[in-house]
Amino acid sequence: MKYISANEKERELLLKDIGVSSFEKLIDxxxxxxxxxxxxxxxxxxxxxxxxxxxxxxxxxxxxxDKISFMGCGIYDHYIPPVIKHIISRPEFYTAYTPYQPEVSQGTLQSIYEYQSMASELFSMDIANASMYDGATATAEACHMAISLKNKNKILLSGGLHPTIKEVIQTYLKGQNIECETVNLKDGSVDIDDIKKKADDSYSAFVLQTPNFFGVIEEGEEIGKIVKENNMIFIINQNPMSLAILSPAGKMGADIAVGEAQVFGINQAFGGPLLGMFTSKRDFSRNMPGRIIAKTKDKNGKQGFVMTLQTREQHIRREKATSNICTNEGLCMLMATVYLESMGKAGLKQVATDSLLSSHYLAEEISKTKVKFVYQGKEFFNEFAVKINNLKNVYMKMKERGFLMGVKLERFSKEFKDMILIASTEKRSKEEIDNFIRNLKEVI
Structure with a gap:
């Protein structure tokens, strides 16, 4: 973005119009x-x-x-088609503001409508909103929505929930004195006996992440039945890329489904900006945060797009507001929309399949080294946790050799000492993985 500052003469004219003789007088x-x-x-x-x-x-x-990356843990190194940058750089998209005036915002409104349609289809849910800030805040908003539906001040969380998502949920709910309790894990996935023991109708919702923080695919349908038996809202956070080949939240009985859509054509950018996907059952449409765009017809019968639902306090009475979310991640949402439309169903399935095959080949080769798997034999999509003795030293040596070998889990908890989460996507070739393994054997 270009910026041309005012020269001395222009500054004098500006100050004169304001009615002061100098800048010092302006801030007097x-x-x-x-x-x-x-x-x-x-x-x-x-x-x-x-x-x-x-x-x-x-x-x-x-x-x-600069480095060959095997980092994941919520943000992944997927290929980004050049067409995305080309389209989002158009000024009508790049500088667009909230489309309050539909008569001059049809392009923006249509792109959001198309995004919502694809989000609903991906998660196999009835409706989707215009997007959220990121996957973590989408999950926290889902908890807030569940509480407004059930009027119970307790939320049950999976022990496999990403720690930063859990922190965001707790931050959101702390001011409302909402209690959060955690279901333990057993061998890397939700302990079925523990959720049966803890789940009851005193909770508004249960939050499940699958694949979870350790990359393990959860038994969503079985867990969903337990949640429903106890009259709780079932919230599922999924990696949207996995939905091309894994069972979506709607098929597992979810009431609300969310996810982090950075995987759809958005740069990693050192952690943001990101894109939160938010979908739910149709019955809950008036409790959803954010806004919903819909298709309609004008007085001449021509197709048009409008904002049909805006549930924040600026637009409706404060006591009826469901959220204070003031916008959607418009530009990131457009990136995801262009990515999905350019890839198509077949392309998306290919990317997801290649990511799965790449990570499983990587895991197979790692199993031939001295590295130990944290949860041996568990099903995973594109990442898995391993334990390496003297990890800090190994990590630095691998970085010197040109590899970002994963996300060290000790940053989240001391109990994860020497554990690292390793991910692979469609970008990692067999040659790169073989080179990684060869260097890893030399280093450890």
Whole structure:
């Protein structure tokens, strides 16, 4: 984005129109002791010099362009088709604001409508909203929605929930004095006996993630039956890419299904911005956060798109608002829409299948080394947890050899010492995996 600053003459004209003689007069109402804004900055430089300096600073970053990445844990290194950048760079999309005026926002509204349609189909759910900030806040909003439906101040969480998602949920609910209890894991997946013991109608909902934090695929249908028997809302968080080949939330009896859609054509970008997908049963449409776009006809019978549901406090009475979410991730939503439409059903299935085959080949080769699997024999989609003695040293040596070998789990809890989550996608070739294994054997 270009920025041209005002010159001295233009500044004088601006100050004159405002009605002050100088910039100091403009801020005269601010106490002088608060105006110590000297920052000891260096002298100004040209745009060319500034861009050169920024480039030098950014070159210090380590990215997946420089290293072969096996990192995942919620954000993955998938191929991004060039058409995405081309389309989102169009000014009508790139700078678009909330489409309050449908008569001048048909392109934006149509793209959101198409996104909602594909999101609903992917999760096998009735409806979807225009998107959320990210998968974590979508999950937290799902809990808030369940509480508004059931009027019970307790939520039951899977022990396999990603720790940062759990933290976001607890942050959302803390101010409302909502209790969160956790169902234990057994061999990496939800302990069926423990959920049977803990689930009852004093809880508003149960939150399941599958594949879970450790990459393990959960028995969603069996868990869903237990949840329903206890009159609880069933919330499922899924990796949307896995839905091309794994059973979607709707087939497992979910009432609300959410996920992190960074996998659909969005850069990893050191952790954000991201894109939260949010879907539910039709009966809950008026309790959904965010907004819903729908297709209609104008007075001449021509097809048009409008915002049909806006459930935040700015648009309706505060006491009836279901959320304070003020927007959707418009540009990221458009990236996901273009990705899904350019890939198509067959392309999406191919990417998911290649990711699964790549990660399983990687796991098979790792099993021939000294590395130990945290949950041996468990079904997984595209990532799995292993334990490596002296992991910190091994990790640094592998990075020096050009590999980002995964996400160290000790950052989430001390109990995960020397554990690492390793992921693989369609981008990782057999040659890259073989090279990774060869270097790993040498390092350990």
């Amino acid at each position: 109402y601010i106490p002088k002791n608060l105006r110590k804004y000297a920052m000891n900055l260096p002298k100004g430089i040209s745009e060319h010099q500034l861009l050169k300096e920024f480039k030098e600073i950014s070159s210090r970053n380590i990215t997946t362009e």
